[in-house]
Amino acid sequence: MEKYLHPETEGLCHLPVQGYLPAGRVEIRRGPDPLEAAVEDGQDERRPQADAEVPLGFPRYRWLLLLGDVVLISLAIIAAVGLRVGFGGRALLHYSIGPISTLVLYPLALYIFDLYNVERVFRSWETTFRSAIAVALGTLLAVCVFYAVPLGPYGRGVMVIEASLAWYLLNLWRWSYGIVFQKTGPKVPTLILGAGFCGRTICRLLKSPLSPYEVKGFLDDNLEEIDPDRYPAVMGRSDQLLEIAAGTGAHTVILAIPKNRSVRLIRTILDARLKGIDVRDMADVYEALTGRIPVRGIADQWLLFAEGFYLLRADYAQKLKRLIDFLASGIILFFMSPVIAVAVIAIKLDSPGPVFYTQQRVGKDRQVFTIYKFRSMESGSEKAGARWAAEKDPRVTRVGKLLRLTHIDELPQIWNIFKGDMSLVGPRPERPEFVDTLEDALPYYYVRHTVKPGLTGWAQINYRYGASVEDAHIKLEYDLYYVKNMSVFLDLKILLRTVGVVLLKDGSR
Structure with a gap:
């Protein structure tokens, strides 16, 4: 029997779970606080609010990191052009106009792969890998821009030299940045x-x-x-x-x-x-x-008087968000129709059963709706009742593994967005039987139902795959942050980061 966390000040509630969580409500019993015991015993890795899991947010340091990137990318452009055509004045200026788009596109790609999360400067190998993919994506985008709006000559030699130099300099900058902040100034x-x-x-x-x-x-x-x-x-x-x-x-x-x-x-x-x-x-x-709201560190008064939650009462903002969802989902359905067709054929050839998998999920204002996904498991895999999906679930089919790896299994949810059941960005919707349990176990869980659920969300780009009440606790903290700070700009930030999460097969579902 596993014990799952109930974050309340007076003590923790335990959810007895046999394997996966069964459907329906689960009896909740009071018990000692294993989280406090873990803190006292020095076992920090057991606590759900693990420091290693959170991106530290110090904006002024991020701006400094961005400024350094722009300077170094500029140097990479000048060096690449100079090595190809010489460092003479007019020629250097003329051939530097073409690659100038990378001053925007490289930082954009770095942001997509979470390389302005300052904590990553202390993870050198991960930064090296992510920056290589980011520079490759930035170069690809620069080529697209060059053919769409040619600002000036942009030869392959300049492109390769610039990308190589930029990757080296950006890594060197982040490595130096990490060393400097190990020896910070007065605090x-x-x-x-x-x-x-x-x-x-x-x-x-x-x-x-x-x-x-x-x-x-x-x-x-x-x-x-x-x-x-x-x-x-x-x-x-x-x-x-x-x-x-x-x-x-x-x-x-x-x-x-x-x-x-x-x-x-x-x-x-x-x-x-x-x-x-x-x-x-x-x-x-x-x-x-x-980027989380600590459910164990707040009282009802904090939610009542905290700044934020502005868009919940702004009718124009809700209409704008719905318009963006409607237009974007229509465009995505049109352009992704070939991928959808291939997925349908692959599922039919791989295993018997329906192509689409439907579930009841809880949406805004606790309204239940039907969610659509491509079937990625064996047909009838939940005859024994609802079960939380595991990261390496044995019920997943061969094609289902590929669909999950690429997140293509989520594509039919674009139809839910088009209909208005969901939004592009928001807390992920849960099944009614899980919601009953989680509302008993986690304070303020109901707050996430004040907005439409999303295809992706703040929790999905910041936290790993989760399949327990402890994971739901951490995701709730991210979801509350999203509800409190919801804006068009935060949605854009999440969508950009989602691209990196999908490409790196990172994050949660």
Whole structure:
């Protein structure tokens, strides 16, 4: 029997699961908090909010990375043209006009493959691989632009030399960037108010070399010591905030007590703010760093008063999103019709059964609709009841493996988008029997049903394949971030990143 996480402050709920999760509601029982035990035992890899899984978000560092890329791509263009035609003034200028589109296309391709996620500069081999594919895609796009709108001569020799130099320089830049940020400059001295789960979670995130914060210690009315090898010390009680801030030179306090804030605590925080100390909520800092909203680190009041959720009440934005979905899905259906036809034939030849697979899914406002997919499993594989699909599911057919690998099995959902059941971007829809269980297990799960489900989403480009309540917990944090920050620009960002996820066979379904 496996135990799955219920993220509530008072304790965790356990979902007993025999193999896959069965259809219908699952009885939920209270139990001890294995997540807290994992933190105390030093087993961070067991916690669902694992630091290694989150992209750290420090925008100013991303802009610096982009600026360096543009400079280096410019140098690659000049060097490539100069090596082919010489470094004379007019010739160099004339032949540099053709490749100028790569100043936009290379960064666009780098973004598609998530190479402006600053955390990746610390993963040299992965960065090398992704940048090679990104430069290849950028070069292909540049060729398309050259034939569509020829700005100037762009020979094959210049193209190959520029791509090679750009790939080398971009990798060298990211490697140097990582070394520099291992030795960052002065950071903001910071205290964390609350040494419980939320406080320790944010402390771990702030240990990143990219973090602008330096955690001096914790304040907590429970003065029990925490692991000194992994966390700073508990320096005193909450009512000693001003005294300890003066002694440590702390300019910022992060409030990591999401619930049960006493009147005395509120007055202490207010006094600190009036004395010029920057007070920040743990959930806000966590959201900025990870692109997730910590369901264990918020209370109902936070959702009530947090900034965001603007498009949920903007009628014009909903109509614009629907118009984009309608036009885009119609165009995709038209151009992908040959691929759809080939998939239909391959499925019929591979195994007996229907071509399309239909399921009931929960959409906006909890309305149930029928979703369409190409059948990728043996016919009748769920006669025993609904089961969560596994990453290497034995029920998948030979053609189904290819369809899943390329995500072609999802193409019929374009029809759902055309009809208005779904959107191009949004939280992935779940089956009603799973939704019943997840709403019992995960607080605020219902919030994701305030928007239309999507073909791709913020969780899908940021998190691996998931098939458990623990995975649903992490995806919910991403989904809440999307609902809170939903915009046309965020949708565009997700669509671009989805291209990279599909090409690299990365991410989740």
